[in-house]
Amino acid sequence: MLKTKLGESIRKxxxxxxxxxxxxxxxxxxxxxxxxxxxxxxxxxxxxxxxxRILYLNMLYQHIVDVPGIICEFGVQWGASLSVLANLRGIHEPYNYSRKIVGFDTFQGFSKTHELDGKVVSEGDYSTMVDYQHCLDEIMSLHELGSPLPHIKKYELVAGDASKSFPTWIENNPQTVISMAIFDMDIYHPTKEVLMQVLPRLVRGSVLVFDELNCPQFPGETLAVIETLGLNNLKLKRDPNQPFCAWAVFGE
Ligand SMILES: C[S@@+](CC[C@H](N)C(=O)[O-])C[C@H]1O[C@@H](n2cnc3c(N)ncnc32)[C@H](O)[C@@H]1O
Structure with missing residues (x-):
């Protein structure tokens, strides 16, 4: 298993x-x-x-078009998925300005890891570059300009450890319903903490997405799911082209 300069694990x-x-x-x-x-x-x-990846996100997006609530992505990194989701909103529901897309990330790579995360991961892995949050903000606003209702800001980037920033964000946004929650922080502690806080905000039909389920390099994400939801309480599905991704419709 190779690790890049930014601490990314790659299999190529x-x-x-x-x-x-x-x-x-x-x-x-x-x-x-x-x-x-x-x-x-x-x-x-x-x-x-x-x-x-785009086809996968498109398939997921189609499941939430008739579900109320915002999209949260936990673990944004460069914004490769967040930016696609913003464009998919413009395609699938151009006038649904309630479908805010909120991305949570430290913007400094993995927060402190836990012994349950195994040996491959380290604090700071998957970092981007100095001040990247502001670059991504500009990129997201440019994508928004190219979609319907550009005068209404429909995305937000929240910096910090999501296990702390998410509850604060919810406190400031008490109306929040979540139609899709994407977990891609890869590690145990923040995934477990955020997952517990996300659950009361889901409706039947909301989509839960896990990017590293059953993944030997990142055992922490699966353990967090086992300890919060229990694997056998979810009808988890997968996509043929995304080896470790899994998703479930909540309440199904
Ligand atoms: C695999 S990358 C996310 C990739 C992104 N979802 C995509 O599709 O391009 C993992 C991200 O999780 C973030 N992360 C790890 N621990 C975190 C935490 N406690 N709070 C917020 N973000 C965290 C890292 O900073 C990193 O950007």
């Missing part, structure tokens, strides 16, 4: 690493010349992995 063959690096160079050389339609034409660099 040498040829995947080489072709990925070459694609990166080509993208840097070519994207600036793509002109007005660069954002569509740059799809030429999209990989099977990114397309699979």
């Amino acid at each position: 063959t040498d040829s995947e690493l080489t072709s990925g690096a070459r694609m990166f160079e080509l993208r840097n050389d070519i994207a600036a010349n793509m002109g007005a339609h660069w954002n569509v034409n740059s799809n030429v660099f999209m990989s099977r992995l990114s397309i699979s």
Whole structure:
């Protein structure tokens, strides 16, 4: 198992690493010349992995179109999923300005890990770059400008350890109903704490999403689910292209 400079665990063959690096160079050389339609034409660099991820998020999104409430993502990192979700809102429910999308992250990588997290993870893994929260804020606002009702801000980024920032955020937003909660912090303690606090905010039909279920590198996320909900109380499903992702409709 390889770990990148940012502490990300990756499973890639040498040829995947080489072709990925070459694609990166080509993208840097070519994207600036793509002109007005660069954002569509740059799809030429999209990989099977990114397309699979978008299809997965799209499938999840379709399950909540008739469910009230906001979307919360716990563990945002660069915002790869958060930004897709914001665009999916513009596609699937352009006028539903109540579907706020709220992303919680330390923006400094993993918070303190627990012995139940195993040996691979360390505090600070999956960090991004200094002041990235503000870059992502700008990116999200630009995505919003390209969607219906751009004058209504429909996303929020909340910095800090989610086990502390989420209860504070709920205190300030007591009306909150959650239609979809995505757990992608990978580690035990914040996943367990937040999951317990999320439960009273779900309706039957809300979607719970776990990004690292049954994942040997990140045992903490599964343990948090076992200790809060119990695996056999959920009808967990998976997607053929997302090896460790699992999701369930709450109350089903
Ligand atoms: C795998 S990344 C998330 C990837 C993202 N969901 C995506 O789809 O691109 C895990 C993230 O969890 C965040 N994280 C870990 N512990 C956290 C905590 N206690 N509170 C908030 N965020 C946390 C890390 O900072 C990191 O950005």
